[in-house]
Amino acid sequence: MHIVEMRDVSRVYRNGEHEQRALDHVNLTFEEGQFIVVLGQSGAGKSTLLNLLGGLDAPTEGTIIVGGKDISALSDNEMADYRAAAVGFVFQSYNLIPTLTVIENVALVKEIAPHPLSSHDMLKAVGLSDHIHQFPSELSGGEQQRVSIARALAKNPQILLCDEPTGALDSETGVMVLKLLLSMCREMNKTIVIVTHNQNIAGIADVVVRVRNGKIQSCEVQEHPLSVEEVDW
Numbered sequence: 001m002h003i004v005e006m007r008d009v010s011r012v013y014r015n016g017e018h019e020q021r022a023l024d025h026v027n028l029t030f031e032e033g034q035f036i037v038v039l040g041q042s043g044a045g046k047s048t049l050l051n052l053l054g055g056l057d058a059p060t061e062g063t064i065i066v067g068g069k070d071i072s073a074l075s076d077n078e079m080a081d082y083r084a085a086a087v088g089f090v091f092q093s094y095n096l097i098p099t100l101t102v103i104e105n106v107a108l109v110k111e112i113a114p115h116p117l118s119s120h121d122m123l124k125a126v127g128l129s130d131h132i133h134q135f136p137s138e139l140s141g142g143e144q145q146r147v148s149i150a151r152a153l154a155k156n157p158q159i160l161l162c163d164e165p166t167g168a169l170d171s172e173t174g175v176m177v178l179k180l181l182l183s184m185c186r187e188m189n190k191t192i193v194i195v196t197h198n199q200n201i202a203g204i205a206d207v208v209v210r211v212r213n214g215k216i217q218s219c220e221v222q223e224h225p226l227s228v229e230e231v232d233w
């Protein structure tokens with residue numbers, strides 16, 4: 001079974017007379033445990049694609065199946081359950097709550113996720129065991145992004161969706177975050193989708209999807225992806 005299947009998916013935004021096809025008849029399949037990089041210029045439709053997979057938005061046409069479930073046919077309540085249980089999100093802006101400590105930020109997902117993992121374990125996995133009682137503002141950007149990754153993983157999701165996760169980081173810190181995401185993919189067998197305009201990231205992917213004007217230009221499987229060290233960042 002494919003973990004993700006998008007069949008003839010379109011997302012059209014209507015603004016009065018104007019119609020914007022953010023996604024235009026997209027067909028894609030991803031397998032469990034793959035590290036997928038979606039590339040495209042600004043405005044190509046990358047975030048729209050990710051938002052549809054994450055149940056943050058619904059397609060205008062087409063079918064989206066994640067983990068065997070047709071998420072394009074869910075009610076609002078079912079969609080909320082899907083977001084809570086099945087997907088972890090990592091955004092360019094870390095979206096941590098400034099008045100909660102690191103561990104409290106991660107533990108919040110226990111309120112919504114049906115099968116959460118230990119907040120301590122996840123913070124250990126991202127190398128932040130020594131920072132759990134600090135506030136986000138006391139951490140560097142890279143550390144804050146690692147907290148947001150720990151929080152996403154603590155939901156124990158089937159799939160991790162990352163929108164420009166290194167976009168706000170310097171390249172050295174960005175590489176560290178990518179290394180971490182790749183190790184979560186390999187060690188926890190998580191399916192990870194990263195959307196980015198940074199071409200360099202493609203080298204380490206199992207699958208590289210190129211999006212342009214809302215259309216899939218290409219979808220390549222790389223049998224022998226590079227290690228993070230081999231990429232010229």
Ligand SMILES: Nc1ncnc2c1ncn2[C@@H]1O[C@H](COP(=O)(O)OP(=O)(O)O)[C@@H](O)[C@H]1O
Nearest residue numbers: 013020022040041042043044045046047048049
């Ligand atoms: N809420 C929206 N309303 C109208 N147009 C939108 C909306 N969200 C995105 N778009 C348009 O859809 C296209 C794709 O956007 P997006 O998926 O955000 O691209 P990317 O993430 O690749 O930069 C762009 O032309 C954008 O302006």
Ligand SMILES: [Mg+2]
Nearest residue numbers: 046047048163
């Ligand atoms: Mg975007």
